[in-house]
Amino acid sequence: MSGSLLRRVRVAEVERVANRIKRFRFVDVDNAPLSEFSGGSHISVVMHAGDRLLRNPYSLMGAPSDTSSYQISVLNVEDSRGGSKFMHEKVSVGTELEIGQPLNLFPPAKLAKKHVLIAGGIGITPFMSMMNELDGLHSDFELHYGVRSLEDGAYCKYLQSRYGSRVNIYRQDQGQLIPLERILGDQRLGTHVYVCGPKPMIEWSLQTAKLLGWPDENVHSEQFSAPPPGKQFLVKLARSGREVIVRGHQSILEALEENGVDAPFLCRGGACGQCETQVVACDGFIEHNDHFLTEPERVSGKKIMICMSRIQTGSITLDL
Template identity: 75%
Template sequence: MTASFLRTVRVAEVEPVASRIKRFRLVSADSQPLSEFSGGSHVTVCMKAPDRLIRNPYSLMGSPSDTSSYQISVLKVEGSRGGSEFMHERVEVGTELEISEPLNLFPPAKIARKHILVAGGIGITPFMSMMGELEALGADFELHYGVRSLGDGAFCKLLEARYGKRIHVYLQDQGQLIPLERVLANQPLGSHMYVCGPKPMIDWALRTATLAGWPDENIHSEQFNAPPIGKPFVVKLTKSKREVRVGGHQSILEALEQNGIDAPFLCRGGACGQCETSVAACDGFIEHNDHYLSDAEKASGKKIMICMSRISGDAITLDL
């Protein structure tokens, strides 16, 4: 099992919802209706840029009970690898795209007594479907949503209208920050915290929860990074006896795919573990950018997640 199933969808609506954020509504363009999904799920969107194929994961934002369309939101990131730029500049109503079936690596813990959702900026997206599911189940939840300004906060008004006092918005330009220590104090036993946003914010939230004595099992995070850019290097493959050059804006996985080499993958965000690959030798240092390998595994230098990680150096030899 390597690649995931692809579906063809058509863009039915594009709506700017905040500065630099557009929402896309996707409807089925093949013979099958869209699949049901669970709160916290994402799909991977394939973008055929002129020079290469980009595949980025985006959280599904609609209500899980409504599968007449899928909704995703994309923040335009300047100076990135081009996925968000492609969605903003080249995708319009009527465009057909290929997407994967929904995958959920960020599900709410159904046994939780209470759910504390912590979002930063575009990190709000997985919580949109999650709140829909929790509301339908009658679960206890609250959202703490930090944005730069009201203009950057997609969906603030909509969420407040829908969920009322359970929504707490913090405007950075007003000097408001999420008072996480206070939020996490005195929550009922069995509460779970979920955080999604930029990496520094996730690190801060996880650290804050740990320092407050929260068990690891009750803390969840999701972060979709694009594979970080770097310098080119060479990948040598022991099984197929080939050498592939990885460009500065490419991941190892993308370079392999461009050269027609089949490698396993699923989430393409360093979270699911599907693309774990054994390292036979490395002439350089591995830059581990995944959330999957343990610190000890990273330090051993024997494993690499090829969707996210690269090396600084000349060449790496993989068992592929």
């Protein structure tokens, strides 16, 4: 019931595409065709990193119609919980991995007249397949991509050669910033804007759009964040009577999986709502780190998204 259908893939290619960023190409272990996907989709990659089981989401980057292989890009994050470090250090050509089916929580708005894509750093990845799709549909789009330098930004040359003047790159090392006010201040009616990048960039973009009178319905963002760490706490399972310790760098979901408890999940980024779990009792303060629950639901304290959220200290009893 939980999670997505898994399939075994083999790493067919690994390429360093920028500082700390590697591109991985996966093929089915039996060379069977993979599923097509829609622009903006991601897959989860199952990793056995030491004694830990991780399932990290990565955007699919190739052409959505290419069923021979999937491609992802992974930034080696310094304060990594182990996932990106694992991919960079332990995975090479020939490694076999398990991946989930494509899932799309960041699709382009099909009714839009135009699409403005704003990317920061590794946030370029969901836009790779999105642009491929929009280009194929002859949809009007433009990309604004902020990078630290050309050595740090992945795919700059490829994007410029493929999409020409629709791609705008801004280099921090040259003091260039994305001129968001100018960009959003001069768009035709029916334009949608999409932002993917670091949290402060997303917040800045959402705020700028709001101040320029953009309706919320035309503004979209995606942020892949790892479950924020905290202190160790105890989860009690009301149905089975079991107790599971959640360590500081684990999510509740990861701790349950480590202990063989089958809990529902899909996106593992607090966005899809699949892992919504009823709280039976809680003697600690819940830190809601998801993007799914409404404010009244958070205040009620009766629900928690176990892929992202935790409690500060103490114990929590879940309806599992």
